[in-house]
Amino acid sequence: MSQLAKRTIMTPGPVEAEPRVLRAMSAPILGQFDPAFTEMMNETMEMLRDLFQTNNQWAFPIDGTSRSGLEAVLTSLIEPGDRVFVPIYGRFGHLLVEICERLDASVHTMECEWGTVFDENDVIQEIKKVKPKIVACVHGETSTGCVMPLQNIGKTCREEDCLFVVDAVATIGGVEFKVDDWFIDAAIGGTQKCLSVPSGMAPITYNSRAEAVIARRKKVERGIATDQDQTTPFSGSVIRSNYFDLSQLQDYWSPRRLNHHTEATSMIYGLHEGLRVLLDEGLENRFERHIFHEQALMAGIKAMGLDLFVEHEHKLPVVTCITVPAGVDADAVRSFMLTHFGVEIASSFGPLHGKIWRIGSMGYSCRKENVLFALSALEAALLYKDVPVHSGKAVQAALAYYESAIVNVPS
Amino acid sequence: MSQLAKRTIMTPGPVEAEPRVLRAMSAPILGQFDPAFTEMMNETMEMLRDLFQTNNQWAFPIDGTSRSGLEAVLTSLIEPGDRVFVPIYGRFGHLLVEICERLDASVHTMECEWGTVFDENDVIQEIKKVKPKIVACVHGETSTGCVMPLQNIGKTCREEDCLFVVDAVATIGGVEFKVDDWFIDAAIGGTQKCLSVPSGMAPITYNSRAEAVIARRKKVERGIATDQDQTTPFSGSVIRSNYFDLSQLQDYWSPRRLNHHTEATSMIYGLHEGLRVLLDEGLENRFERHIFHEQALMAGIKAMGLDLFVEHEHKLPVVTCITVPAGVDADAVRSFMLTHFGVEIASSFGPLHGKIWRIGSMGYSCRKENVLFALSALEAALLYKDVPVHSGKAVQAALAYYESAIVNVPS
Structure with missing residues (x-):
C-alpha cells in the first residue's frame, strides 16, 4: 500500500512528523464540549502563547492549512478600501497581496529581487510615507530561503497607529520569533514545518489592538444567537467569511464555548503533543539545533562544489537553496533521489522553478542522519547524471563538522 | 492524561472514529507531490464519486471542517447581488443564509417550524416564483432530527436554470443521497458524522454546470503564475477567498498539481481509509444498518415512557430527538451520563436548547452496544434524578427488537 512508503523528507514542508505526534493522533475521539477535550484546548492555547512568545489572550489554531490562518487574520481585520x-521578497509576499486584493483592500507593495531581503529602514520609511492601516509581511520566505529582519518594524507601526501582521508559517518553532518584543499585532504559524505536526492547522495569535478592530465587526451566528446577542455588526462592516470570523472563533475558544465549527479533534491531539515535544526541548535549544544542522548541510554542499543561492546574513536557517548547475535538469535529479533513496528535496516557484533546489531542515526532519542522507543522495544523483561534483567530499565535510562541533546539541 | 479518556459517543458528531481510520492516520508523512501521495489523492477522488453517487469529474475534500466545504462552494459560486x-427548517439553514449574506447575495428564505420539513412542492413553487441563481438547502438537519425530501427539487432547478446546492454534511454515508439522480449541482459532505473520520475535512462534489460558473472567475495565484496563465478573472468577479477558490483547488487536484495549500496529509490518510471501510461495507448496507439501529433506539426510548420530538416520516434516521420532560434539567442529565458512564449525548441549539436531547447513531458509533449503553445510561440518569420513567424497560425493548429482527445486518 502506497501509504506505507517511508521517506526522508528534506523539503520546506510538509516534513516528517514527530513520532509522538503521530501516536497522539491515533487516540479515540472526544466530543468537542467534553471537559476532557476542552481542557486540552485550553492547554493548547497556553502552549501556543509560549511558542509565539506572547502574553496575548488569543492564541489558537484555525482549522485549515497554513494559508487558512493568513486568510482568517486578514479577513477579520481588513474592510473594503x-x-x-x-x-x-518572494512567493508568499505575493500570496499576502492576493488575499488582501480579494478583500478589496487598497494594496501598496514594494518588491526586491528574489534571494534578497529589504533593509528594515527602507520598509520603515515606506510605512511612514504610505500610512497604511495594516502592514503585512512574511518572516521567512521558503520560496527563496531568506529571513526578513523585523525587530524594528513593529515599533514604527505602533507610532504610525497601524497593525503589524506577520506570516511566520515557515519560522515558528525553528527560528527566533518574538511576538511581544517585536510589537507584532497578529502572527500566523504553520504546523507542517518546524513544529513537525501534519498539515491541517494554522496557529494564530493577536493582541488587544487587533481584537479592537475585530470587535467592531462582531456578530453572533444566525440560528444560535440568543436575545442578548448582536446579529448585526456593532459598527464595522460585516466580516466576509463565517468560517474565518475571528470574533466567532474567539467565542468558541473562550469559556462561553459558543458553537461554531466542530473542532478537528485528531489535529488538536497532534498539535497539543507537538507543542509538548517542542517545549520539552525548549525554544532556544530548538533554534540552536536548526542552525547547527544547517551548518553541517552547507558544509557538505560547498564541499561537493555546488553554489548556495543565498549565503548572506539573512539566509533562512531552515531552508538552504542550491543553484542548479547550468544544463542540469533539476526535476530529474529530485526524481532520481526520491525513486532510489526515498529522499525528497524541493524545487521552487515562478521565476526560480528549475533554477534552484531547496533543502529544508525543519523540526523532526532536522537531524544528523537526514542531513547525511540528503547529501549522499544528492551527490549520487549528480554523479549518476554525469554532473561534475567533487566525489566523496560532501558527507565527509558534514561528518567533520559534526565531529568538531563543540556545541552539544541533541541530534 | 485527558486524551486517553474513552467515550461512547452518541451525539450527531463528532462520533467515534473507525479504528482502521485512526491507525491509518498514524502513518508517516508523505510529501504532497510524492507519487505515493498523489496516487492516494486520486484514489480518494474516485471513492468520493462513489460516496456521492456521481460521475462528476470534481470530487475532493476541502481542508477544513464541514462548514469550510459549504463556504468554499458558496464563495466560488456566488457573486455580489x-x-x-x-x-x-433548522439551525443549519440559517448557517447557509449567514454565509450567503456575507457574500453580499440577495437572499430569499422561507421558514417552517423546527421539527417539521417543507412539502417539496411548496419549495418548487417558491423557486418558480423567486427565480434565484442558486437554491441552497440542507438535506439532514441535525439540530431538529429531520430529513428534507429533495428528489424532485433538482429537476425544477434545471428547468429554471438555477444551481442546486445541498448540504449533506449530516447524511452522507448514512442516509440515501444521490447527487446525479437528484440533479444536484454541488454537494457538501462531512467526515465526523456518518463517515466516522475525525473532523477536519469537507468532501465536496460539483458538476460541469457549477464548474462553468467557477471557470468564468478563474485566476491563477500571484507568485506561481506563468506567462500563459490568467492572473485576472476571465469574465466574472474575483472569488473573494484564495483558500476557498475552487478554480485553484481544481488545478491542485488535477494532473497539473499546481501548488495551492499543503494538503493535510494525515487527514487524507484518514479520509482515504474511511472511504475504503465504507465501500467495503457497501452504501446500501450502510444505510440499512443506520435504520436498523435507529429502530432499536426508538423502541427503547418509547419503552422508557419518553416522547420522541420527531416521529413523522421525515425523521432523520441518524439523529433521534427526545422531548425533555417538563421540569427536568436537560444539561444536568447529559452531564451525569458523561461523568458516570462516559456516554455522550447532545443538547440542541437556539429555541430547542434544553427542550430536546439529541442522540446520534452515526457511522462507527451506530452499533448495538452503543445503543444499549446509551439507553442504560439515560435511564439510570433519569431514575437517579427522580424523573418517572418505566424502570428496566428500555434496554429490554431494544434487545427484543434485536432478537426479533429478521434482517441480518452487521452489528
Missing part, C-alpha cells in the same frame, strides 16, 4: 502595505 | 433561495 483599507490601505494595506506588503513588502514582497 | 446574486439571488439565492434558502428554505430553512
Whole structure:
C-alpha cells in the first residue's frame, strides 16, 4: 500500500512528523464540549502563547492549512478600501497581496529581487510615507530561503497607529520569533514545518489592538444567537467569511464555548503533543539545533562544489537553496533521489522553478542522519547524471563538522 | 492524561472514529507531490464519486471542517447581488443564509417550524416564483432530527436554470443521497458524522454546470503564475477567498498539481481509509444498518415512557430527538451520563436548547452496544434524578427488537 512508503523528507514542508505526534493522533475521539477535550484546548492555547512568545489572550489554531490562518487574520481585520502595505521578497509576499486584493483592500507593495531581503529602514520609511492601516509581511520566505529582519518594524507601526501582521508559517518553532518584543499585532504559524505536526492547522495569535478592530465587526451566528446577542455588526462592516470570523472563533475558544465549527479533534491531539515535544526541548535549544544542522548541510554542499543561492546574513536557517548547475535538469535529479533513496528535496516557484533546489531542515526532519542522507543522495544523483561534483567530499565535510562541533546539541 | 479518556459517543458528531481510520492516520508523512501521495489523492477522488453517487469529474475534500466545504462552494459560486433561495427548517439553514449574506447575495428564505420539513412542492413553487441563481438547502438537519425530501427539487432547478446546492454534511454515508439522480449541482459532505473520520475535512462534489460558473472567475495565484496563465478573472468577479477558490483547488487536484495549500496529509490518510471501510461495507448496507439501529433506539426510548420530538416520516434516521420532560434539567442529565458512564449525548441549539436531547447513531458509533449503553445510561440518569420513567424497560425493548429482527445486518 502506497501509504506505507517511508521517506526522508528534506523539503520546506510538509516534513516528517514527530513520532509522538503521530501516536497522539491515533487516540479515540472526544466530543468537542467534553471537559476532557476542552481542557486540552485550553492547554493548547497556553502552549501556543509560549511558542509565539506572547502574553496575548488569543492564541489558537484555525482549522485549515497554513494559508487558512493568513486568510482568517486578514479577513477579520481588513474592510473594503483599507490601505494595506506588503513588502514582497518572494512567493508568499505575493500570496499576502492576493488575499488582501480579494478583500478589496487598497494594496501598496514594494518588491526586491528574489534571494534578497529589504533593509528594515527602507520598509520603515515606506510605512511612514504610505500610512497604511495594516502592514503585512512574511518572516521567512521558503520560496527563496531568506529571513526578513523585523525587530524594528513593529515599533514604527505602533507610532504610525497601524497593525503589524506577520506570516511566520515557515519560522515558528525553528527560528527566533518574538511576538511581544517585536510589537507584532497578529502572527500566523504553520504546523507542517518546524513544529513537525501534519498539515491541517494554522496557529494564530493577536493582541488587544487587533481584537479592537475585530470587535467592531462582531456578530453572533444566525440560528444560535440568543436575545442578548448582536446579529448585526456593532459598527464595522460585516466580516466576509463565517468560517474565518475571528470574533466567532474567539467565542468558541473562550469559556462561553459558543458553537461554531466542530473542532478537528485528531489535529488538536497532534498539535497539543507537538507543542509538548517542542517545549520539552525548549525554544532556544530548538533554534540552536536548526542552525547547527544547517551548518553541517552547507558544509557538505560547498564541499561537493555546488553554489548556495543565498549565503548572506539573512539566509533562512531552515531552508538552504542550491543553484542548479547550468544544463542540469533539476526535476530529474529530485526524481532520481526520491525513486532510489526515498529522499525528497524541493524545487521552487515562478521565476526560480528549475533554477534552484531547496533543502529544508525543519523540526523532526532536522537531524544528523537526514542531513547525511540528503547529501549522499544528492551527490549520487549528480554523479549518476554525469554532473561534475567533487566525489566523496560532501558527507565527509558534514561528518567533520559534526565531529568538531563543540556545541552539544541533541541530534 | 485527558486524551486517553474513552467515550461512547452518541451525539450527531463528532462520533467515534473507525479504528482502521485512526491507525491509518498514524502513518508517516508523505510529501504532497510524492507519487505515493498523489496516487492516494486520486484514489480518494474516485471513492468520493462513489460516496456521492456521481460521475462528476470534481470530487475532493476541502481542508477544513464541514462548514469550510459549504463556504468554499458558496464563495466560488456566488457573486455580489446574486439571488439565492434558502428554505430553512433548522439551525443549519440559517448557517447557509449567514454565509450567503456575507457574500453580499440577495437572499430569499422561507421558514417552517423546527421539527417539521417543507412539502417539496411548496419549495418548487417558491423557486418558480423567486427565480434565484442558486437554491441552497440542507438535506439532514441535525439540530431538529429531520430529513428534507429533495428528489424532485433538482429537476425544477434545471428547468429554471438555477444551481442546486445541498448540504449533506449530516447524511452522507448514512442516509440515501444521490447527487446525479437528484440533479444536484454541488454537494457538501462531512467526515465526523456518518463517515466516522475525525473532523477536519469537507468532501465536496460539483458538476460541469457549477464548474462553468467557477471557470468564468478563474485566476491563477500571484507568485506561481506563468506567462500563459490568467492572473485576472476571465469574465466574472474575483472569488473573494484564495483558500476557498475552487478554480485553484481544481488545478491542485488535477494532473497539473499546481501548488495551492499543503494538503493535510494525515487527514487524507484518514479520509482515504474511511472511504475504503465504507465501500467495503457497501452504501446500501450502510444505510440499512443506520435504520436498523435507529429502530432499536426508538423502541427503547418509547419503552422508557419518553416522547420522541420527531416521529413523522421525515425523521432523520441518524439523529433521534427526545422531548425533555417538563421540569427536568436537560444539561444536568447529559452531564451525569458523561461523568458516570462516559456516554455522550447532545443538547440542541437556539429555541430547542434544553427542550430536546439529541442522540446520534452515526457511522462507527451506530452499533448495538452503543445503543444499549446509551439507553442504560439515560435511564439510570433519569431514575437517579427522580424523573418517572418505566424502570428496566428500555434496554429490554431494544434487545427484543434485536432478537426479533429478521434482517441480518452487521452489528
